[in-house]
Amino acid sequence: MYFVDESMFEDDVFRQRYCMSRRLFLKIVEDITAAFPWFRSSANAAGIRGFSAIQKCTCALRQLAYDNLADNNDEGLSFSTRTARECLDNFCIAIKYLYGEEYLRSSTSHDVACLYKAHEARHHFPGMIGSIDCDHDRPTIILEVVASYDLWFWHAYFGVAGSNNDINVLKQSPLFIPEVNGKSPEYGFTVNGHRYDSGYYLGDGIYPPWSCFLKAYAYPVARKEKVLKKLQESARKYVERAFGLLKNKWAIIERPARMRDKENIINAMYACVILHYMILKDDGNAISPVYIRDPSNDIRATDPNFLYRLRNEETHYMLRRDITEHVGDLDIDV
Numbered sequence: 001m002y003f004v005d006e007s008m009f010e011d012d013v014f015r016q017r018y019c020m021s022r023r024l025f026l027k028i029v030e031d032i033t034a035a036f037p038w039f040r041s042s043a044n045a046a047g048i049r050g051f052s053a054i055q056k057c058t059c060a061l062r063q064l065a066y067d068n069l070a071d072n073n074d075e076g077l078s079f080s081t082r083t084a085r086e087c088l089d090n091f092c093i094a095i096k097y098l099y100g101e102e103y104l105r106s107s108t109s110h111d112v113a114c115l116y117k118a119h120e121a122r123h124h125f126p127g128m129i130g131s132i133d134c135d136h137d138r139p140t141i142i143l144e145v146v147a148s149y150d151l152w153f154w155h156a157y158f159g160v161a162g163s164n165n166d167i168n169v170l171k172q173s174p175l176f177i178p179e180v181n182g183k184s185p186e187y188g189f190t191v192n193g194h195r196y197d198s199g200y201y202l203g204d205g206i207y208p209p210w211s212c213f214l215k216a217y218a219y220p221v222a223r224k225e226k227v228l229k230k231l232q233e234s235a236r237k238y239v240e241r242a243f244g245l246l247k248n249k250w251a252i253i254e255r256p257a258r259m260r261d262k263e264n265i266i267n268a269m270y271a272c273v274i275l276h277y278m279i280l281k282d283d284g285n286a287i288s289p290v291y292i293r294d295p296s297n298d299i300r301a302t303d304p305n306f307l308y309r310l311r312n313e314e315t316h317y318m319l320r321r322d323i324t325e326h327v328g329d330l331d332i333d334v
Helices: 011-018 022-035 053-065 081-103 109-123 166-172 223-249 262-282 306-310 313-327
Strands: 128-135 141-147 153-161 189-191 194-196 200-202
Touching: 011 022, 011 053, 022 053, 022 081, 022 262, 053 081, 053 262, 081 262, 109 128, 109 223, 128 153, 128 166, 128 223, 141 166, 141 223, 141 262, 153 166, 153 262, 189 313, 194 313, 200 223, 223 262, 223 313
Parallel strands: 128 200
Antiparallel strands: 128 141, 141 153, 189 194
């Protein structure tokens, strides 16, 4: 009834059931059907037609969004437990394969330019890429992200055991691999008369004093320091909102997964992240919705001085002083 020409359900009802617009869902079904024959309907030896692509994708989405177990689909959708599990696993693989290159990408020069402009206009922070944090809410495996205020994840790394803290995750994260290989977008910025070669992430107190992190003062004394602390904490709330939205939309993230293979867990998480991106883009809420690739560079030169610049505490404190001076005169109650 959701897909006939004159559906009895309005678009808002469809969005509530499928967590996305009918237009986006049908596009995903069309792309998956074209690329993966498993989703196409076929007849068995008795000539009985099997499940359609819409039915298989619906079965997978219900497991992702409503915390449905595989054997909960045997009544309404007439799926066996095995078929329901195959729908979920194949759907997550297909989403990651079809859309991973675009939506799991590192930020390009165009993305960074849009982020700089949007974050400075909203938070008064020039050079800000996003906020970095890890989800520690009873995780089996930790998700590390960098989020902008539109709740878009510009970096998502999933795979470290939940017994680790943010520093352990950061040391294993691929966040800085583009910089090491000389593939990061060259987009500097100027603040308080000083030029910086690359942007930074807002982090909480656990992150180290590296040049790529802007942390608030632990014990601010001067008014300018209090202004920075208030603005920094206000901007960082969006990464927590992004975690909350992701888990609220895709209930499978909070479901115990002890019986599932680790590879399938990882595929399901990245599928949820990609679908999160696609919904934001489809709704017109993304800061940088257009994927514009940077010019190809065949020279993959590793920067031998990268770690020194990254862990330079002098640059970290100088950046914080410059940002403090930049925002210190704003008319903000502290």
